[in-house]
Amino acid sequence: MEGIKAAVCQLKVVEDKSANIKKASEMIAGAAGNGARLVVLPEMFNCPYQAPLFPLYAETFPEGETFKMLSAAARESKVYLAGGSLPERDGERVYNTSFIFGPDGNLLGRHRKVHLFDVELPGGITVKESSTLGAGERITVVPTEFGPLGVAICYDIRFPELIRLMALKGAKIIVVPAAFNMTTGPAHWDLVFRMRAVDNQLFVIAASPARDVNAGYVAFGHSIMVDPWGEVLARAGHGEEVLTGELELARIEKIRRELPLTAHRRTDLYQLRELADVPGDQV
Numbered sequence: 001m002e003g004i005k006a007a008v009c010q011l012k013v014v015e016d017k018s019a020n021i022k023k024a025s026e027m028i029a030g031a032a033g034n035g036a037r038l039v040v041l042p043e044m045f046n047c048p049y050q051a052p053l054f055p056l057y058a059e060t061f062p063e064g065e066t067f068k069m070l071s072a073a074a075r076e077s078k079v080y081l082a083g084g085s086l087p088e089r090d091g092e093r094v095y096n097t098s099f100i101f102g103p104d105g106n107l108l109g110r111h112r113k114v115h116l117f118d119v120e121l122p123g124g125i126t127v128k129e130s131s132t133l134g135a136g137e138r139i140t141v142v143p144t145e146f147g148p149l150g151v152a153i154c155y156d157i158r159f160p161e162l163i164r165l166m167a168l169k170g171a172k173i174i175v176v177p178a179a180f181n182m183t184t185g186p187a188h189w190d191l192v193f194r195m196r197a198v199d200n201q202l203f204v205i206a207a208s209p210a211r212d213v214n215a216g217y218v219a220f221g222h223s224i225m226v227d228p229w230g231e232v233l234a235r236a237g238h239g240e241e242v243l244t245g246e247l248e249l250a251r252i253e254k255i256r257r258e259l260p261l262t263a264h265r266r267t268d269l270y271q272l273r274e275l276a277d278v279p280g281d282q283v
């Protein structure tokens with residue numbers, strides 16, 4: 001496994017869905033032009049992050065215009081593309097879904113956010129994703145030429161069991177389309193992404209929308225790439241930008257050899273099992 005250049009497109013999400021799609025497409029091409037081979041978009045990059053809006057912006061797979069743009073962008077730029085997330089309609093239900101594409105534009109997998117963000121936070125931030133969204137039922141790890149890639153969406157990262165199961169399935173990189181806010185961002189953003197990287201000795205890439213102080217939900221920004229030792233490889237500001245970083249994949253084996261956390265687990269005392277085998281999320 002060699003090193004790869006990765007990029008995050010930290011775009012400012014606006015109300016105009018077509019403008020979001022166009023901006024994302026331009027940023028993906030720009031990232032690829034700078035040598036990125038893995039590109040990650042933010043959570044709900046085509047729709048303002050507000051639960052009542054999700055059904056209004058939702059698209060069905062595979063006809064949706066956003067889905068088509070993502071596939072074409074991956075193919076034209078020849079990149080692995082973690083297509084952020086978008087509201088996906090499936091029958092009566094809407095999901096917060098990330099579609100992952102290979103450099104030929106083919107779909108490698110789909111992750112539907114497993115943990116819905118239903119919170120009443122200090123600072124008056126109230127979110128109830130479950131008012132309009134259904135929860136995913138699957139743990140998502142997709143094959144790439146860099147090794148298995150795990151996919152979590154925002155709140156999912158706060159559940160260490162999920163990420164550990166991805167690591168046990170072989171994930172070397174976890175991509176996280178995310179949109180922390182101005183209460184949880186300053187408190188927890190760096191901490192959780194660095195800690196999941198340290199726990200599991202793998203790379204974590206978190207992609208946020210740019211901050212818009214006039215939005216109904218103000219995203220924190222500061223997209224981040226963390227290495228398996230917990231070091232921050234790259235960190236964005238809070239405005240619109242393409243963040244790039246080099247992932248030296250050989251560091252994973254080195255760090256795991258020197259500090260063999262997986263081997264030192266006391267599986268005679270505790271064990272983690274994947275319980276769900278529920279049809280639904282697979283494409």
Ligand SMILES: NC(=O)CC(=O)C(=O)O
Nearest residue numbers: 117154155179180181184
């Ligand atoms: N938006 C989310 O799903 C989660 C979040 O903002 C947080 O965990 O903080």
